[in-house]
Amino acid sequence: MQDIIASNVSDISLNWQMKTPMQEQNHETQQAASTIYFKYLDESPDNISESSEEKKSLESRVKWVWL
Numbered sequence: 001m002q003d004i005i006a007s008n009v010s011d012i013s014l015n016w017q018m019k020t021p022m023q024e025q026n027h028e029t030q031q032a033a034s035t036i037y038f039k040y041l042d043e044s045p046d047n048i049s050e051s052s053e054e055k056k057s058l059e060s061r062v063k064w065v066w067l
Contacts, residue, residue, distance in 0.1 A: 037066045039062065039063045039064050041061050
């Protein structure tokens with residue numbers, strides 16, 4: 001990402017929305033298996049619920065995001 005984000009930038013804002021193509025036989029099965037995990041710098045990993053339309057605003061520095 002060093003070619004995309006300037007080295008003097010200390011944080012960025014992302015508006016992340018995801019529409020996954022159907023991989024499972026039915027929508028409920030796929031929705032139950034799709035989630036996003038994230039980790040704040042000094043905390044344990046957390047995730048966004050895969051069974052609801054949950055939204056989260058990450059208000060402090062995040063170490064990583066995993067789909």
